[in-house]
Amino acid sequence: MNKVVGSIREAISLSGLRDGMTVSFHHHLRNGDYVLNLVMEEIAAMGLRGLTVNASALFDVHAPLLRHIEGGVVTGVAASYISGGLGRAFSRGILQGEVEFRTHGGRPKAIAQGVTPVDVAFIAAPAADAMGNCTGKFGPSACGSLGYAFADARYAKKVVVITDHLAPYPLQGWSISEDQVDYVVAVDAIGDPKGIVSGTTKMTRDPVGLLMASYAARVIEASGLLQEGFSFQTGAGGASLAAAQFLQEIMVRKKIRGSFASGGITGCLVEMLRAGCFESLLDVQCFDLKAVESLREDPRHQEISAMQYAAPGSRGAVVDSLDVVILGATEIDTDFNVNVHTDSSGVIMGGSGGHSDTAAGAKIAMVIAPMFRARMPMITDCVTCVSTPGRHIDVLVTQGGIAVNPQNGELKDRLRAAGLPVMEIRQLKEKAEGITGKPKAVSRGDRVVAKVIGREGELLSSIRSVPQNP
Amino acid sequence: MEIARPASAGTMESSDAYVEIEPREDGLEIQLESVVLDQFGDAIEQAVREVLEAMGVERALVRVADRGALDCVIRARVEAAVLRGRGDG
Numbered sequence: 001m002n003k004v005v006g007s008i009r010e011a012i013s014l015s016g017l018r019d020g021m022t023v024s025f026h027h028h029l030r031n032g033d034y035v036l037n038l039v040m041e042e043i044a045a046m047g048l049r050g051l052t053v054n055a056s057a058l059f060d061v062h063a064p065l066l067r068h069i070e071g072g073v074v075t076g077v078a079a080s081y082i083s084g085g086l087g088r089a090f091s092r093g094i095l096q097g098e099v100e101f102r103t104h105g106g107r108p109k110a111i112a113q114g115v116t117p118v119d120v121a122f123i124a125a126p127a128a129d130a131m132g133n134c135t136g137k138f139g140p141s142a143c144g145s146l147g148y149a150f151a152d153a154r155y156a157k158k159v160v161v162i163t164d165h166l167a168p169y170p171l172q173g174w175s176i177s178e179d180q181v182d183y184v185v186a187v188d189a190i191g192d193p194k195g196i197v198s199g200t201t202k203m204t205r206d207p208v209g210l211l212m213a214s215y216a217a218r219v220i221e222a223s224g225l226l227q228e229g230f231s232f233q234t235g236a237g238g239a240s241l242a243a244a245q246f247l248q249e250i251m252v253r254k255k256i257r258g259s260f261a262s263g264g265i266t267g268c269l270v271e272m273l274r275a276g277c278f279e280s281l282l283d284v285q286c287f288d289l290k291a292v293e294s295l296r297e298d299p300r301h302q303e304i305s306a307m308q309y310a311a312p313g314s315r316g317a318v319v320d321s322l323d324v325v326i327l328g329a330t331e332i333d334t335d336f337n338v339n340v341h342t343d344s345s346g347v348i349m350g351g352s353g354g355h356s357d358t359a360a361g362a363k364i365a366m367v368i369a370p371m372f373r374a375r376m377p378m379i380t381d382c383v384t385c386v387s388t389p390g391r392h393i394d395v396l397v398t399q400g401g402i403a404v405n406p407q408n409g410e411l412k413d414r415l416r417a418a419g420l421p422v423m424e425i426r427q428l429k430e431k432a433e434g435i436t437g438k439p440k441a442v443s444r445g446d447r448v449v450a451k452v453i454g455r456e457g458e459l460l461s462s463i464r465s466v467p468q469n470p
Numbered sequence: 471m472e473i474a475r476p477a478s479a480g481t482m483e484s485s486d487a488y489v490e491i492e493p494r495e496d497g498l499e500i501q502l503e504s505v506v507l508d509q510f511g512d513a514i515e516q517a518v519r520e521v522l523e524a525m526g527v528e529r530a531l532v533r534v535a536d537r538g539a540l541d542c543v544i545r546a547r548v549e550a551a552v553l554r555g556r557g558d559g
Binding site: 344345373374375376435436437439440442 | 484485505506508509510512513537538539540541
């Protein structure tokens with residue numbers, strides 16, 4: 001037996017995909033992904049209409065999707081993250097309905113529970129065998145972890161694996177196994193390696209970023225959580241990476257052996273693993289080549305599904321064992337609600353990803369962000385969009401000071417005692433506005449273009465349309 | 471102060487502004503483009519006018535391409551452009 005079919009079109013046809021059904025994609029190939037566009041092009045050419053695209057994330061490379069929306073091929077979109085180039089079109093209201101944003105943990109939960117059932121899942125697989133065992137660890141388009149694709153493969157009615165590296169059966173070190181796969185298609189290339197992972201992650205030289213990063217590391221040091229068994233997550237942004245490096249120095253100096261680091265994994269965290277700062281890395285997505293190589297070579301570096309990573313109400317999610325997570329924000333308000341979906345003008349340019357999952361799970365959720373970006377103050381009275389509720393955020397670190405959520409008085413006392421510049425969030429807001437001036441409120445459209453659905457399935461926020469700016 | 475020749479100051483980097491100034495027969499004309507036009511457009515135009523007035527510039531075309539510069543940066547860029555374009559310098 002052999003599941004290899006001749007073309008993507010043949011696989012779509014065999015899958016029984018019809019008008020109005022839902023197709024799903026994962027985003028480990030990030031801005032280098034060819035698969036979503038290849039599949040949607042065939043679906044459009046086959047004359048199918050009214051489909052819903054459920055993707056773990058959409059990037060600028062997926063711009064052809066906008067044409068399929070205009071043409072009526074696609075009438076529904078669900079994602080955990082939408083990059084700025086596409087977000088602008090959704091903010092203008094290109095979709096008749098509303099984009100549905102879910103978190104990285106909420107998305108697989110909704111798929112598993114049948115809230116957002118998937119008819120056909122397309123798995124972009126850097127290596128696969130003819131029976132559908134597949135992984136991201138090997139092949140010319142190696143991307144590392146396939147974490148976000150596990151739920152799609154497990155719960156979709158039909159599963160199509162698309163690969164550019166067909167290996168002999170049985171593939172070694174598979175991530176998704178053949179018992180979940182219906183068809184396998186070999187194509188010339190599933191992605192552009194340059195857009196999939198970055199070669200190196202550089203330490204930021206931005207003095208503002210470095211100052212925030214050093215505060216962040218000192219907050220962790222003073223929090224009381226930095227001891228044997230410490231667990232940690234951080235993003236791939238400049239200041240977050242720098243914070244991890246400062247943290248590494250502290251951990252090595254104090255000989256603290258942590259338990260794990262989780263989430264999207266960078267070379268920086270791989271270095272920390274090798275330096276003995278952690279026993280294990282739990283990897284839902286690799287951000288650079290060093291992480292891909294480590295996942296392939298080092299058994300302490302383990303691939304996890306998005307379910308295991310972050311799904312709320314599951315029998316066990318990694319986020320619930322996290323001590324500290326470092327998060328970003330485009331805006332935060334004086335109640336500590338965080339926006340990571342839109343910019344200050346309300347234009348979609350991101351999404352929750354694992355933001356609210358990790359914030360809810362971690363003992364300390366720390367937001368680091370500059371007081372202002374391009375004159376727009378980051379602290380507002382009321383965020384444009386609530387991505388993560390303020391009750392889950394413990395502390396805000398900026399270059400101008402640190403604000404602790406009043407519900408975490410103990411942390412505030414500890415930071416004060418450590419000599420860190422702690423102030424009230426309102427003071428910090430006034431300090432920033434003293435430098436930028438107070439921005440005038442901008443008007444928003446009446447139409448809701450996107451719904452932000454919290455990790456438990458509750459409606460957190462509605463994102464309104466933004467008129468086309470000059 | 472008279473503007474004798476076209477001059478410019480600043481960059482198109484984020485958080486900076488690029489200011490161009492040109493001689494004009496009569497009066498002031500300010501053309502403003504900004505990434506924060508809705509939020510700070512009025513404040514930017516006022517800053518430009520105040521600098522021009524303080525420097526005694528009464529006839530000029532000033533184009534500002536703002537990338538989210540702070541008020542002090544806008545003022546410095548306008549002042550530099552005026553000094554570079556002045557006739558009596």
